[in-house]
Amino acid sequence: EENEEIIYTSVRFSQTPLPRTSAAREKRAPCLWPEVVPGLAIGFGILSISLAIALIWKISNSQPRCPEQWVAYRGSCYSFSRQKKDWRSSRLSCGTQGAHLLVISDTWEMELFKSIQPECFWIGLRNSTGSGWIWEDGSIFDGTNILSNSPVQRCAVLMKDHFQASSCEFAAPWICEKSLR
Incomplete structure (x- = not known):
């Protein structure tokens, strides 16, 4: 019969590192991580x-963004003047700001202006001889009739809920419009 013998061994490691040669220490960079x-x-x-x-x-x-003091609405910026000028001067004032007199392009825009303005404002609508009422952008006005009581009333103002023909020489505030930039 064979006897099996079990042998146990214990290994102890020293806590003190073995001394290195000075050449090995010089090759190793000092630890700067901390x-x-x-x-x-x-x-x-x-x-x-x-x-x-x-x-x-x-x-x-x-x-x-719209410039300061301008109102943003559906891709456009609007400025409401506090001064009063004739239609041509109002148009020039808008032009110097990179804008044009208000052109109302849809019922949403008309409803907005009906609800916020208490008085009349110049808009970019004018009666061209032989062509009828035309917007500043060249489009033809195809809305309801513009109230007029004189053939010299060739420019339009926006009143509370309608357009009113007026003499272009009448002094009124105006609304400028330009695209968001």
């Missing part, structure tokens, strides 16, 4: 904040 970590964290933090600010600034500047 000194580098805070600096890297601060640097990445500043970089992240800078990129976030730049992205927010770019997004906010790329969105179309």
Whole structure:
């Protein structure tokens, strides 16, 4: 019969590192990781904040906006004058701001202006000899009749709920319109 013998061995490692040669120590770079970590964290933090600010600034500047004191509505900007001028001067005033007198292009726009303006305003609608009423953008007015009581009334104002013909020399406030930029 064969006897099996079990042998146990115990291995102990020393806690003290073995001495290295001076040449091996010189080749190894000193560990700078603990000194580098805070600096890297601060640097990445500043970089992240800078990129976030730049992205927010770019997004906010790329969105179309109306100039100050103008009202935005459905892709257009509107300015309501406080001064009163004749129709031609009102038209020129809008032009100097990169705009034109209001052109009402649909019922939504008409309903908006009916609800917000208490008095009459010059709009971009004028009676052209032989062509009838034409908007500033060249389109022909195809709405209801414009109230007129004189052949010299060739320009239109927007009243509370209708268009009214007026002498182009009448002094009134005006509404400018331009596209969102």
